[in-house]
Amino acid sequence: MATPQAHHLFHAPIADHSFSADRRTVAVARDNNVELYQSSGSKFTLSDELKGHEKTVTSVDIAPGSGRIVTCSQDRNAYVWEKTPTGWKPTLVLLRINRAATFVRWSPSEQKFAVGSGARVIAVCYFEEENDWWISKHLKKPIRSTITTLAWHPNSVLLAAGSTDSHARVFSSFIKGTDARPEPSAWGERLPFNTICGEFLNDSAGWIQGVSFSPSGDALAFTGHDSSVTVVYPSAPEQPPRAMLNISTRLLPLNSLIWNGENEIIAAGHDCEPYRFQGDENGWRLTGSLESKAGAGAGAAREESALNMFRQMDLKGQTTVNTKLKTTHQNTINTIRPYEEANGQVKSFSTSGVDGRVVIWTL
């Protein structure tokens, strides 16, 4: 495994990041704005700022095909940004929510996007030609608390959502006129809007922080504040799942996860490093960290040499000054996304976190 490419963009938390399709631009949510960084050589330099939100931006997503950027914020708004010759032009989306918007993702078809919110609804947004604006339809029942995370099924109709009521749910977000009728699957056959195709709760509960469908869409994984990853294999519509496997780890909670093929999951969170899980319907297990600690660890050993210890005591009056973590990220990882993938196999992925770094990892 090659060493991860770390880009330290600034000294502020990154709530979310998204790369453009050509991987030359990365959008990061920083405070009330979204900053666009352009790759030049091996570095990323600030090229543009999307200003408009009045409160912290919570999520950002670039549609790979159209290049449109959608952002959402605690100011209860979402904007769709389009590139014009004079710069990025925002279009307000009618979300109709009275609490913060927490999470946004484009559907794979790019015809729709979903916005999670603290108002216990998911706004599924689509473009209305006649009025030239983005309008939304609400997924409401049976959400009992804030939506923290969302993930789309490859068919662009099914939507998985994680919530602070500790449930991960799968909904249908079928919009007549926008979506083609989806193929029947283990999740359901007829899928009118707001059909609940699955509702899952861990034994140890905990807020759900990350959800993801497997590349085929026939399995769902979610992780939450109970430091565990749960994988669900549905059997048939309205039936209990064929298998629901829970891997409880000895780690701090995980925040975000992605699938690599059908038999591998990569997840990262409060331990500041990505972990690999492997398995299938018969069982899953944590196979280890993706961080090779040799380089950083060697630095730490030097730090602890006697000479250095006395020097630090002399200079600063303290015995231990090593506040640098041995991991590439120096703080919690918030988002993990595939960077380079083909047929569901991830070759590299990117992470961003509270330390203001975006890191690209090669598998």
Place this chain on the structure above:
Amino acid sequence: MSQLNYRTINIDQLDPESSVNFPMETLLPANLPAPETSSDAANVASQVRQLLRGGDTEGALRAALDTAPLGGDDRAKEVHMATVTEVLQGIRQADMTRVLESVCGGDGGAERADCLMKYIYKGMSSSGPSGGGQSPRNTISPQSTGGFSQIQARNVGEGGGGQQMSVLLNWHEKLVEVAGTGCIVRVMTDRRTV
């Protein structure tokens, strides 16, 4: 009308959408064991005590953790808490790591580790020494919300409570070594309280 002070009305209670009206029972998984009463817990206690007397500390801890009354009432939970405390106090410090590695390994080991951590935290939050298993005192405050109340008085004195606390702290340290920090996090999230 003038008697009614509208400023003191707790409007959250009247709003069905409010978070104070969140149905906590929705956080309990469907596979919760059947409700247990305090007499069931007392039966378990005598079985565990027998194992303990026979010198099988490992078996006693395993049995006590496997039979935790997750679905029981407060009284059953109190009785079982006393049983677990007795087992924990009956194991010598030198044996802790060996016992933990065996109890928290193998099939269902992770659940036992989580369960033990719940008892350790419950023990640390309760306000009186639970003493012998035969007469659990009523002063043990039931874990009403599943969280850790910071308000409760803690045992910082020199008395028996302080000693119990040091036993629990020892167990806590050893358990984190064996089962990691994940197990502490799960005590906070898990609504199947002990």
